[in-house]
Amino acid sequence: MSSMIAAFSITPLGSGESVGDLVAETVHIVRASGLPNETNAMFTNIEGEWDEVMAVIKACVDTMAQAAPRVSVVMKLDHRPGERSGRMSRKVESVEHKLSKGSARPG
Amino acid sequence: MSSMIAAFSITPLGSGESVGDLVAETVHIVRASGLPNETNAMFTNIEGEWDEVMAVIKACVDTMAQAAPRVSVVMKLDHRPGERSGRMSRKVESVEHKLSKGSARPG
Amino acid sequence: MSSMIAAFSITPLGSGESVGDLVAETVHIVRASGLPNETNAMFTNIEGEWDEVMAVIKACVDTMAQAAPRVSVVMKLDHRPGERSGRMSRKVESVEHKLSKGSARPG
Amino acid sequence: MSSMIAAFSITPLGSGESVGDLVAETVHIVRASGLPNETNAMFTNIEGEWDEVMAVIKACVDTMAQAAPRVSVVMKLDHRPGERSGRMSRKVESVEHKLSKGSARPG
Numbered sequence: 001m002s003s004m005i006a007a008f009s010i011t012p013l014g015s016g017e018s019v020g021d022l023v024a025e026t027v028h029i030v031r032a033s034g035l036p037n038e039t040n041a042m043f044t045n046i047e048g049e050w051d052e053v054m055a056v057i058k059a060c061v062d063t064m065a066q067a068a069p070r071v072s073v074v075m076k077l078d079h080r081p082g083e084r085s086g087r088m089s090r091k092v093e094s095v096e097h098k099l100s101k102g103s104a105r106p107g
Numbered sequence: 108m109s110s111m112i113a114a115f116s117i118t119p120l121g122s123g124e125s126v127g128d129l130v131a132e133t134v135h136i137v138r139a140s141g142l143p144n145e146t147n148a149m150f151t152n153i154e155g156e157w158d159e160v161m162a163v164i165k166a167c168v169d170t171m172a173q174a175a176p177r178v179s180v181v182m183k184l185d186h187r188p189g190e191r192s193g194r195m196s197r198k199v200e201s202v203e204h205k206l207s208k209g210s211a212r213p214g
Numbered sequence: 215m216s217s218m219i220a221a222f223s224i225t226p227l228g229s230g231e232s233v234g235d236l237v238a239e240t241v242h243i244v245r246a247s248g249l250p251n252e253t254n255a256m257f258t259n260i261e262g263e264w265d266e267v268m269a270v271i272k273a274c275v276d277t278m279a280q281a282a283p284r285v286s287v288v289m290k291l292d293h294r295p296g297e298r299s300g301r302m303s304r305k306v307e308s309v310e311h312k313l314s315k316g317s318a319r320p321g
Numbered sequence: 322m323s324s325m326i327a328a329f330s331i332t333p334l335g336s337g338e339s340v341g342d343l344v345a346e347t348v349h350i351v352r353a354s355g356l357p358n359e360t361n362a363m364f365t366n367i368e369g370e371w372d373e374v375m376a377v378i379k380a381c382v383d384t385m386a387q388a389a390p391r392v393s394v395v396m397k398l399d400h401r402p403g404e405r406s407g408r409m410s411r412k413v414e415s416v417e418h419k420l421s422k423g424s425a426r427p428g
Binding site for chain 2: 005007009020021023024027028031038039040041042043045074076078087088089091092094095098099
């Protein structure tokens with residue numbers, strides 16, 4: 001009954017390995033979680049309860065940490081307890097709807 | 108000839124107005140810039156030179172600041188001088204390509 | 215034997231209450247944790263294992279969520295498994311040391 | 322008459338050089354700016370007008386970009402137009418004051 005959206009980005013530091021393969025592996029972990037998710041050029045967004053979202057992010061960080069001595073993580077959380085799930089798509093639809101109506105532009 | 112991708116999110120604080128309308132207005136500013144951009148549930152991504160990207164973000168912040176006494180901004184920049192543009196889509200395609208080949212999964 | 219430093223910032227949204235009191239309450243939670251910590255103008259830094267650090271941050275978010283319908287969190291993690299603790303102060307000392315030697319300045 | 326506090330962190334990627342020296346050099350640039358600033362284990366905080374703060378951050382990024390093919394930057398801005406300067410220290414003092422009074426703790 002809770003709803004949190006997390007945007008996170010993981011950067012391995014000091015690794016000689018290809019970053020791209022490691023990033024793809026973490027995206028695979030996210031998709032296998034079954035939680036709503038979306039990966040864009042800068043962050044992966046994932047929606048769920050705090051504990052289930054954090055478990056997925058920790059699994060991704062642990063995967064990175066196997067290949068790199070140091071891992072940097074950036075996260076932004078939008079936490080709205082009690083709201084029904086599906087916010088990840090509703091937020092974008094709401095902006096698009098306002099823009100299509102022109103209500104967002106003065107004049 | 109430079110290429111920077113910025114993910115940014117602007118939050119008005121202490122405003123009585125609808126946040127949704129303000130967010131939509133900043134997305135309109137981003138799209139009118141002509142720079143490659145994409146808005147998801149947590150961030151807006153935009154690609155270009157440092158100065159042109161920062162000018163767009165500043166215009167968005169100024170718009171928010173007209174309606175709220177305080178504005179919080181979170182930004183993540185991926186700066187790769189000398190690389191050709193179009194990275195915003197290439198980064199996502201690269202991950203999808205690796206995942207479709209299964210190269211990202213051990214075994 | 216692991217060492218993670220987390221910088222986090224929690225913003226309550228849509229709350230009529232004083233943000234300052236809520237922020238102070240979360241700082242109190244952090245200090246009561248016994249983990250090395252430091253609060254500056256923008257973030258609170260805290261050092262420890264992933265699980266103990268995340269438990270503290272979750273307690274802070276839950277406190278904020280009691281007073282605000284929506285809570286925004288920004289986190290940056292510097293994860294270095296296997297390194298001994300005390301990195302939070304060592305990182306700053308290292309920069310100051312380099313600056314005092316002038317080794318950081320060309321010429 | 323405006324007041325913005327920026328917390329920023331710059332990470333060089335794909336560089337063989339010591340990250341520590343590069344970090345120290347950017348801290349030197351920040352201190353030479355004359356703007357109020359503070360460097361902790363995770364971020365450097367700097368206070369001023371949007372344009373002057375962004376000029377300092379850009380100079381730091383350009384310095385990093387001379388030594389690394391790719392530079393990642395994370396920024397959080399607290400923008401409060403019209404407020405008098407000195408917020409960076411006032412924000413921390415305010416939290417400490419509340420904690421010392423015990424007003425932040427229920428019971």
